[in-house]
Amino acid sequence: MSAPSRMAGRTLLGPIVRGVSQAWAGWVAWAAVIVVVVAAPLFINKSFFLSLLCRIGLMTIFALSYNMLLGQTGLLSFGHAVYYGLGAFATMHVLNAVHGGIPITLLPLAGGAGALLFGVVFGYVTTRKAGTTFAMISLGLGEMVASSSLMFPHFFGGEGGISGNRVTGKGWFGINFGTQLQMYYLIAAWTAVCIAATWSLTQTPLGRMANAVRDNPERVEFVGYSPQWIRYLMVVLSGFFAGIAGGLTALQYEIVTAEVLSDYTSGIVILMAFVGGVGSFSGPIIGAVLITILQVAVASVTPAWPFYFGLFFLIMVLYAPGGIASIVAEHRAVWRAHLLSRLLPSYLLAALPVTLLVAGIIAMVEMAYATVNAVERGTAELHILGVPLDGAAALSWVEAAASIAAGLFLLSLAGKKVSQGWQDVSAVLRAVAVETGP
């Protein structure tokens, strides 16, 4: 328990005041998010930013639906694109079939319903077993569905995909979703609804029993529940939300191609959930926001972005398996105990070596790409933040290698300080916990 709450606990009203202020802080935070989301277009009303924000919304829903499986039920799926993609195709077909017969605002439900139906069928197969078997079956199913997209061109539109027009009339008060701005508010509203719905689901008997299945499926059988049925329901419900994300994707881009079903799509949602943190509800939201921004930002400056993504994922898995959400949670606990000052000096100490290391790695990767592309470009020279480098010159490679070596060496020293700081801080936190504990 943190120091401020200990102080509050000394008065009779302490716990109540504490509870109210925490709940209040939560509402304030959510209200702030809503204000920012609603007001964002007033400040950056450029279509590039709006479509980036739209993509963040879609991916938030998709990542949350994925974490219903991985984080909440303990099911590692390599084929979640199946539900996202089929939801997108279903929505596009309904859009083209009804010609405005269903309001566009409700059309993502068609994607959800379509994906839910596929979940009812596929889930029956995939959830027979958990663990590695489930992961492998989900991979196989993902490949099967992705390859069917070329086998059934009538439904999937072959190489070109299928397209449609979301503007089906004048709409009420001129809201026909013809503009990106109107689409932005539609996606924002659906994202809010899906966040609320997936959160509520974690607070139901099924949601809690899914956590129990994640922790210990055998014991679940001995309290009267079928782990297999719980997995099945979670796959079906998660498919529903993935389908809504897919449906919004179809409306946003007005074209759906086989890419939405690809292993790349399945992979990126794992990346988002994991980097954000599968152990908490908000983790996948953080991951979806961060990865989508990185995707756009990094991809616009370097062709090597998949390499950086892979490296980033690797480092997160190795050093922060709880994701960004758990890093934040740990530091918040330290901050509340007024101990952050014990960590910051070591962090500052580590900043220089990390910079050297990152700079060296980026230099090497970019020089490698520049060298490969030198045939076309005629030169392997490049500038990174004004620093001239040449992939054909040995000196540039030596400089990069030296930067990495120095970074690694200094980091090994600074790393000791950081871990000392953490040992120190967690010892104090434990002592506080014992003192105020039961």
Next chain:
Amino acid sequence: MSTLALRLNGVCKKFGRATILQDVTLDIPAGERHCIIGPNGAGKSTLFNLISARLPTSAGQIELKGENVVGLPPLEINRRGLSRSFQITNIFPNLSVFDNVRCGVLWTLGYRYSFWHRLGKLRDARERTEQVLEQIGLSQRRDTLAGVLSYAEQRALEIGITIAGGADVILLDEPTSGMSRSESDDAVALIRRVTEGKTLVMVEHDMSVVFGLADRISVLVYGKILATGVPTVIRANPAVQEAYLGKSLSRA
């Protein structure tokens, strides 16, 4: 017949060619506290695994309250009012103590796979969970993650999950194993409390626990029941003394 909680008739278990349990026949009346004792490897835990359907039975009948339950999956047997604990602690480590126990009450209260009830508003589930936490002495630890409890606390939680659903036939597999004397005394008091008015079948090594708690005792040796009877009879049985208890019996 209807007063029998459990009736085993000719129950056998084979792993390949090895016979682990042979022709086990045993009647346990409702409300009895029955202990099963025997040397290591006698098949006590296997017998529990057959009754609770953790393992398939090779031959014979197992009747729970007059109904043959051989071939039913574990969850069906649990729903028919038999609940078991495990020798090796078997809890939900990343859920809070409160949630662990609540997972044990949800099915019985009829919430099943509901995703339309809010857990926080289920007053009956909360009250039943709080009652169980009170009984097992973990009320103060309700918000702690089960995985970080002490060993003795985890054993208590194990019993809490087992009894939470209100089953009237309770199987406890070595509930005091690995405990100190005082922890074991607490555990026995706890078991007495929570199995009041219920049928209890218990595997136990600790003779002082067995003779203090049991209405009747069965001795299992090499997969067969050597004797069944009230403690004084078992204590006096020469075959039992010779086969298993020996000197430790006279000390107990």
